[in-house]
Amino acid sequence: xxxxxxxxxxxxxxxxxxxxxxxxxxxxxxxxxxxxxxxxxxxxxxxxxxxxxxxxxxxxxxxxxxxxxxxxxxxxxxxxxxxxxxxxxxxxxxxxxxxxxxxxxxxxxxxxxxxxxxxxxxxxxxxxxxxxxxxxxxxxxxxxxxxxxxxxxxxxxxxxxxxxxxxxxxxxxxxxxxx
Amino acid sequence: xxxxxxxxxxxxxxxxxxxxxxxxxxxxxxxxxxxxxxxxxxxxxxxxxxxxxxxxxxxxxxxxxxxxxxxxxxxxxxxxxxxxxxxxxxxxxxxxxxxxxxxxxxxxxxxxxxxxxxxxxxxxxxxxxxxxxxxxxxxxxxxxxxxxxxxxxxxxxxxxxxxxxxxxxxxxxxxxxxxxxxxxxxxxxxxxxxxxxxxxxxxxxxxxxxxxxxxxxxxxxxxxxxxxxxxxxxxxxxxxxxxxxxxxxxxxxxxxxxxxxxxxxxxxxxxxxxxxxxxxxxxxxxxxxxxxxxxxxxxxxxxxxxxxxxxxxxxxxxxxxxxxxxxxxxxxxxxxxxxxxxxxxxxxxxxxxxxxxxxxxxxxxxxxxxxxxxxxxxxxxxxxxxxxxxxxxxxxxxxx
Numbered sequence: 099x100x101x102x103x104x105x106x107x108x109x110x111x112x113x114x115x116x117x118x119x120x121x122x123x124x125x126x127x128x129x130x131x132x133x134x135x136x137x138x139x140x141x142x143x144x145x146x147x148x149x150x151x152x153x154x155x156x157x158x159x160x161x162x163x164x165x166x167x168x169x170x171x172x173x174x175x176x177x178x179x180x181x182x183x184x185x186x187x188x189x190x191x192x193x194x195x196x197x198x199x200x201x202x203x204x205x206x207x208x209x210x211x212x213x214x215x216x217x218x219x220x221x222x223x224x225x226x227x228x229x230x231x232x233x234x235x236x237x238x239x240x241x242x243x244x245x246x247x248x249x250x251x252x253x254x255x256x257x258x259x260x261x262x263x264x265x266x267x268x269x270x271x272x273x274x275x276x277x
Numbered sequence: 278x279x280x281x282x283x284x285x286x287x288x289x290x291x292x293x294x295x296x297x298x299x300x301x302x303x304x305x306x307x308x309x310x311x312x313x314x315x316x317x318x319x320x321x322x323x324x325x326x327x328x329x330x331x332x333x334x335x336x337x338x339x340x341x342x343x344x345x346x347x348x349x350x351x352x353x354x355x356x357x358x359x360x361x362x363x364x365x366x367x368x369x370x371x372x373x374x375x376x377x378x379x380x381x382x383x384x385x386x387x388x389x390x391x392x393x394x395x396x397x398x399x400x401x402x403x404x405x406x407x408x409x410x411x412x413x414x415x416x417x418x419x420x421x422x423x424x425x426x427x428x429x430x431x432x433x434x435x436x437x438x439x440x441x442x443x444x445x446x447x448x449x450x451x452x453x454x455x456x457x458x459x460x461x462x463x464x465x466x467x468x469x470x471x472x473x474x475x476x477x478x479x480x481x482x483x484x485x486x487x488x489x490x491x492x493x494x495x496x497x498x499x500x501x502x503x504x505x506x507x508x509x510x511x512x513x514x515x516x517x518x519x520x521x522x523x524x525x526x527x528x529x530x531x532x533x534x535x536x537x538x539x540x541x542x543x544x545x546x547x548x549x550x551x552x553x554x555x556x557x558x559x560x561x562x563x564x565x566x567x568x569x570x571x572x573x574x575x576x577x578x579x580x581x582x583x584x585x586x587x588x589x590x591x592x593x594x595x596x597x598x599x600x601x602x603x604x605x606x607x608x609x610x611x612x613x614x615x616x617x618x619x620x621x622x623x624x625x626x627x628x629x630x631x632x633x634x635x636x637x638x639x640x641x642x643x644x645x646x647x648x649x650x651x652x653x654x655x656x657x658x659x660x661x662x663x664x665x666x667x668x669x670x671x672x673x674x675x676x677x
Contacts, residue, residue, distance in 0.1 A: 122606075122608035122610065123371055123372070123374065123608065125609075125611065127609060151495075151498050151499065152498050152501060153501055154501065154611075154613065154620070154622060154639060155622055155624065155637070155639040157624065157637045157639075159634075160635075164628075172624070174611055174622075174624070174639075178498055178512060178514050181519050183611075185611065204499055204501065205496075205499050205500050205501075205651075206500045206501025206502075206644055206647065208647055209643060209644070209646075209647035210644075213643075217335075231327065232327065232328040232331040232676060232677070233328060241333060242336055246336075248336060248337070248340050
């Protein structure tokens with residue numbers, strides 16, 4: 099099915115949730131409201147003519163100062179049976195950065211959502227195990243946000259886990275042989 | 278008799294034990310750590326921990342121009358850097374709206390398949406070594422060395438090649454390279470026969486891999502598995518076949534698929550892929566067309582060095598492209614390519630400047646590592662090692 103037709107189907111099924119569709123280089127990206135996102139995903143997954151059984155990717159994008167709603171969570175869906183693709187984008191405001199989880203629909207979303215939480219600070223309601231994944235527990239801030247400095251918070255604000263490791267290494271260096 | 282055993286079992290006091298496998302365990306192929314809750318030898322719960330190699334590639338990509346971010350892709354899956362480069366340049370080309378000339382496409386297909394061979398050879402060697410056979414590992418490393426030598430002839434680098442360019446490739450192939458590659462390709466099937474004699478019907482190998490880590494086709498798709506790990510479950514999904522990039526639509530190849538979805542099927546699929554990769558390289562050498570190796574799009578491709586030294590106009594283009602970056606149309610693209618590990622996808626959001634607004638790497642190893650609990654729980658601890666080998670992960674790509 100052509101991307102435009104898929105977008106049309108979503109629009110027919112969820113007229114209130116549908117915001118816009120954009121086509122670029124033959125790929126269509128549908129923007130929806132985040133409220134009934136799980137219903138939309140369930141429809142895309144179950145409808146036999148669409149059958150999006152494969153969640154290729156799930157990631158966040160930060161539009162700081164560019165859009166009214168700061169974050170976008172992107173669901174990159176593919177149908178292995180029908181060989182078609184659609185990008186579904188859900189807008190998430192900065193004031194309440196949370197969205198419902200899609201893990202019950204696609205098991206593979208588990209780690210993608212954890213990563214999105216880790217790097218963007220978007221919480222996924224109902225996620226079975228929402229912890230940081232790439233960064234250590236206790237890290238402050240969310241690095242992929244546009245207002246996070248590229249080189250880190252600065253040398254005087256070293257992550258305290260790192261200073262602990264340094265201190266421990268120093269301690270192990272001092273070793274005395276027992277007679 | 279039964280009563281006796283029951284009484285004996287009651288008198289034993291057993292308890293569950295947590296052990297940490299990795300991050301420096303040689304069988305975890307990098308810095309993967311698994312927290313295993315064991316009941317005797319049975320794995321009750323498996324919790325993977327990743328992130329030890331996190332370097333912030335996605336954040337770094339946002340600070341560099343599209344040309345300067347290419348070497349970052351080398352460092353994702355560092356044992357098949359050529360495939361990552363090909364995936365990266367394909368995505369950028371789609372965003373720019375340019376296309377590489379025919380000769381460059383064939384060269385890229387050829388070197389990508391060489392990368393696939395070298396990666397699969399390493400997978401075969403280490404996977405078999407983990408399970409206890411040393412000989413195939415030594416043979417495999419010797420064979421991989423020859424591919425790395427060929428890469429060195431081609432572009433001077435062995436591991437982090439950065440050979441493809443946006444709009445083509447860096448330099449043309451030499452006749453010496455093609456001759457030596459063809460020689461390698463002709464003798465490769467015999468090498469494959471050697472490996473298969475040692476492994477495929479080996480009794481110990483079959484005992485360790487048949488019916489281990491079974492995942493059904495529906496479940497594999499639901500978990501988002503790709504590449505050989507998915508095809509082992511019998512799903513005929515290959516990006517090279519269904520969304521052909523470069524010259525994959527002009528060469529003939531088969532996509533091997535498994536039946537049961539256990540470790541042994543995934544092994545057979547990858548062995549089949551190696552033979553197909555060899556076949557593709559052979560066809561690319563035979564069909565290699567003449568012509569330019571860089572697209573004729575001065576606003577989007579870096580000009581060749583010899584022209585920069587002679588010509589004012591090319592010098593200006595080079596200066597603008599390196600410092601400011603090209604003027605890219607606003608929009609977003611996702612391009613997936615088939616790398617040895619699975620589907621590597623690049624998703625770019627462009628805001629019209631020379632640097633990507635958002636660069637997203639869809640890493641197959643990340644998804645494959647997430648399926649570890651599903652494969653390991655309920656099995657034996659020895660099978661955990663077989664499962665790590667069979668999903669074929671590289672932690673550099675997983676942690677990005």
